[in-house]
Amino acid sequence: MAERRVLLVIGGGIAAYKCLELIRRLKERGIAVRCVLTRAAKELVSPLTVAALAGEKVYDALFSLTDEAEMGHIRLAREADLVLVAPATADLLAKMANGLADDLASTLLLATDRPVLVAPAMNPVMWAHPATRRNLARLVADGIGVIGPAEGDMACGETGPGRLVEPSELLEAVLARLEPGARPLSALRALVTSGPTREPIDPVRFLANRSSGRQGHAIAKALADAGAEVTLVSGPVATPDPPGVRTVHVETAREMLEACLAALPVEVAICAAAVADWRPESAPGEKIKKEPGAPPPVLRLVENPDILATLARHPTARPRLVVGFAAETGDLEAKARTKRAKKGCDWILANDVSEGTGVFGGARNRILLIAGEGPAEAWPELAKEEVARRLVERIVTALGRRSP
Numbered sequence: 001m002a003e004r005r006v007l008l009v010i011g012g013g014i015a016a017y018k019c020l021e022l023i024r025r026l027k028e029r030g031i032a033v034r035c036v037l038t039r040a041a042k043e044l045v046s047p048l049t050v051a052a053l054a055g056e057k058v059y060d061a062l063f064s065l066t067d068e069a070e071m072g073h074i075r076l077a078r079e080a081d082l083v084l085v086a087p088a089t090a091d092l093l094a095k096m097a098n099g100l101a102d103d104l105a106s107t108l109l110l111a112t113d114r115p116v117l118v119a120p121a122m123n124p125v126m127w128a129h130p131a132t133r134r135n136l137a138r139l140v141a142d143g144i145g146v147i148g149p150a151e152g153d154m155a156c157g158e159t160g161p162g163r164l165v166e167p168s169e170l171l172e173a174v175l176a177r178l179e180p181g182a183r184p185l186s187a188l189r190a191l192v193t194s195g196p197t198r199e200p201i202d203p204v205r206f207l208a209n210r211s212s213g214r215q216g217h218a219i220a221k222a223l224a225d226a227g228a229e230v231t232l233v234s235g236p237v238a239t240p241d242p243p244g245v246r247t248v249h250v251e252t253a254r255e256m257l258e259a260c261l262a263a264l265p266v267e268v269a270i271c272a273a274a275v276a277d278w279r280p281e282s283a284p285g286e287k288i289k290k291e292p293g294a295p296p297p298v299l300r301l302v303e304n305p306d307i308l309a310t311l312a313r314h315p316t317a318r319p320r321l322v323v324g325f326a327a328e329t330g331d332l333e334a335k336a337r338t339k340r341a342k343k344g345c346d347w348i349l350a351n352d353v354s355e356g357t358g359v360f361g362g363a364r365n366r367i368l369l370i371a372g373e374g375p376a377e378a379w380p381e382l383a384k385e386e387v388a389r390r391l392v393e394r395i396v397t398a399l400g401r402r403s404p
């Protein structure tokens, strides 16, 4: 097999040190790594260390006569199977989104015709800034893959989304894209719902629930890792958009349904969202005022559409496999079986969300899979990412998509 090659653009974030480990791991897999450092990256990692680990010359200047003589920047941009930008700083993302080309890194990113993956890393407030959101949306629309960021403590002392994902995850993302044969759900269209919905009471208040979106997002990512083309329809969550997934952000159940129907046709639909069963009958356009002496307002609720049942009973575009969740407190299996019949879905993943289980918003989950009339399948307690991977394995088998 021809040697596979990654062009690694190292941006000027504190997390740049993680790239050293990544280079080593890629080399271990026999993948050649050519590195480009931005001016800021050179302040954070030594070009000498990068060159030594990569076993190749490091490039950092656009107007270098020696570099241009050896290898023009256009060739540098095109001689790779994949371009990875890590850490992708807010500045680099902004340049990419706007097509700026004022240094070697940004010029290469504009000149390349290869697939590009970015792994953002920045302060959580910078990550949440509307300018970064806009730039990221632009990049995703341009077909650029996004990995992470992860959530946690930051070097700046703050906490939140903005950490560069770990080298192992970067490695996995690179391998998944370089080895398409290892992707059993290649080109399968999938739809996932995730997170809570928000049902407005007035312009400032809403009804919602404690769903974090972690499970649904993990499923979307696992499907994408297996090669599926995933649309994730998510209510408002703090969990970042998964890499390689088209994420549609919605607020209400009705918006979620509309986005799901717009994503059809799909082969697989997985409803992991905690959709509000009811919404206030009407929400005035103005904030409800607290008038002295007036009684508290009474909320009249009406039923929301059932997205899972709608998809499972779709007259013309029913997905081949429709999967729902059943979050219950007690008498899990019986309630889940009833739910499966009521909703008309193929599989139900039941979980106990009683107080103390920590499932809602937590990192782990214990699943009972009901895939038909036969016995239920009890999975041990697993990280939500592992639940997602198991589910994807089951889907691969059910659809007869075994990897070659």
Ligand code: C5P
Residues within 6 Å of the ligand: 193, 253, 271, 272, 273, 274, 275, 276, 277, 304, 305, 306, 307, 308, 309, 323, 324, 325, 326, 327, 339
């Ligand atoms: O809320 P309930 O227990 O009925 O949810 C079970 C399943 O139905 C979940 O998979 C959930 O995502 C889905 N659901 C839905 N639309 C609703 C209510 C629930 O898709 N309005």
